[in-house]
Amino acid sequence: MQKNIALIYGDCSSPEIVAQAVRVLDKIAAKHGHTFTYTRAYMGGEAIDKFGDPLPPSELNTCLAADSVLLGAVGGPKWEGLPGEKRPEKGLLRLRAGMGLYSNNRPAKIWPQLAQASPLKESIVAKGIDFIVVRELIGGVYFGEHKTETVNGEQRATDSMCYAEHEIERIGRIGFETAQKRRKNLTCVDKANVLDTSRLWRAVMHRLQAEYPDVTYREMFVDNAAMQICKDPSQFDVIVTENMFGDILSDEASEITGSIGMVPSSSLGEGTRGLYEPIHGSAPDIAGKDIVNPTACILSAAMMLRYSFGLAAEADEMEAAVSAVLDAGLRTADIWQPGCEKIGCTAMGDAILARL
Ligand code: IPM
Ligand code: MG
Secondary structure (H helix, E strand, O other): OEEEEEEEOOOOOHHHHHHHHHHHHHHHHHHHOOEEEEEEOOOOHHHHHHHOOOOOHHHHHHHHHOOEEEEOOOOOHHHOOOOHHHOHHHHHHHHHHHOOOOEEEEEEEOOHHHHHHOOOOHHHHOOOOEEEEEEEOOOHHHHOOEEEEEEOOEEEEEEOOOOOHHHHHHHHHHHHHHHHOOOOEEEEEEOOOOOHHHHHHHHHHHHHHOOOOOOEEEEEEHHHHHHHHHHOHHHOOEEEEOHHHHHHHHHHHHHHOOOHHHOEEEEEOOOOOEEEEEOOOOOHHHOOOOOOOOHHHHHHHHHHHHHOOOOHHHHHHHHHHHHHHHHOOEEOHHHOOOOOEEOOHHHHHHHHHHOO
C-alpha cells in the first residue's frame, strides 16, 4: 500500500513525539511492504512564525491533498499574548473545520500495567475503565460568534453556542454506530436542564434511537457525568457529546487511565481522510529535554492505519509493541513508578521499534 501522510510537527515538545511516530511508521511500513511518504505542513505556532498565520491556505491544501494527517500538538507561551484569531489553537480549529472532521474519537482505556498510576482508588479501577468519548468537533461554542465590545463603559464578551439538527444527527449516528461495535451502551451528555442546544440534541437523539434498537441509550447532565466518570467509570461504554463538553470530559477521562501522555485520538468526517493527534498539549515546560512521552502520538499513528488505511493488523502490532514496552517496565517520566526504569522520548521510540 502506498500512502502520503501530511505531518504537522507542532510546537514546543511536539516535534519530538512526531519524530518517534515517524520512525515507528517507517518500521511497520518496511515490515509489511508498504510505502509511506510524508509531506510537511505547518500549523499553529510554527506557522505563525513562518507565515504570520496559524493555518495559511497552502498548509490546509497540503493536508487536504494527503491521504491522512498526523499531528503532535500546538500552542505555547510564546504565542499566548496574540488575539484570538491569530493564536496557534485557531489554526487547529480551522484545520478541523477545513477538513470537515466532525467526529472526534477519544478512547479512555486503562492499561493494566499502568493501573497504579490512576488517581482513582484501586476498588474503582478494578471494575474496569474502557470507554470512548465521541466528541462533536466542528460546531457549538467553539465555532459560534465570538466578540468583545464596550457596553455602558465596560467590556462585554460573548461566545455563542449553536447547533443545527444535521450537525447533531451525523455525530449522533457515529455515537450509536460506535456503541453497536462495542458493548452497545450509549450515553448522551448534555445540559438539557439549561441549554436550548442540549434540548435539540435530545430531540434528535430520540429520533435516532428508534433506528438503533440494539443500543441501550440514556442521557446524563454534564455536571453529573463529570462526577460519574471519577465515581464509577465502568458504567460507560460510549459517550456522545457536544464540542466543549467533550473537550473537558475527555481530559478527565484520560487522566483517570493514568496519563494523558498515553491517549491518542482520531478525527474523521465523510470519507477516510482523518486527522490523528494525541489529546495532550505541547508540554512547553519539558520541550527540548527528550523526556516527553511519545506514546500517544505513536498510538495516534496506529489509529490512522486502522481507521484511514484499513491496516488493522499493522495497528494491532504497534499497540502490542507499546504494551510489551510497558510489560518490560520501561516508562517515561509521566508514567514512571518505583520499580520501573525511567527512560526518555527517543529511548521510548527505540524500545517500541525493538518490539516491532
Ligand atoms: C483538544 C485541545 C484543543 C481543543 C485546543 C488546543 C484548541 O484542548 O484537542 O482537546 O480545545 O479542542
Ligand atoms: Mg482539550
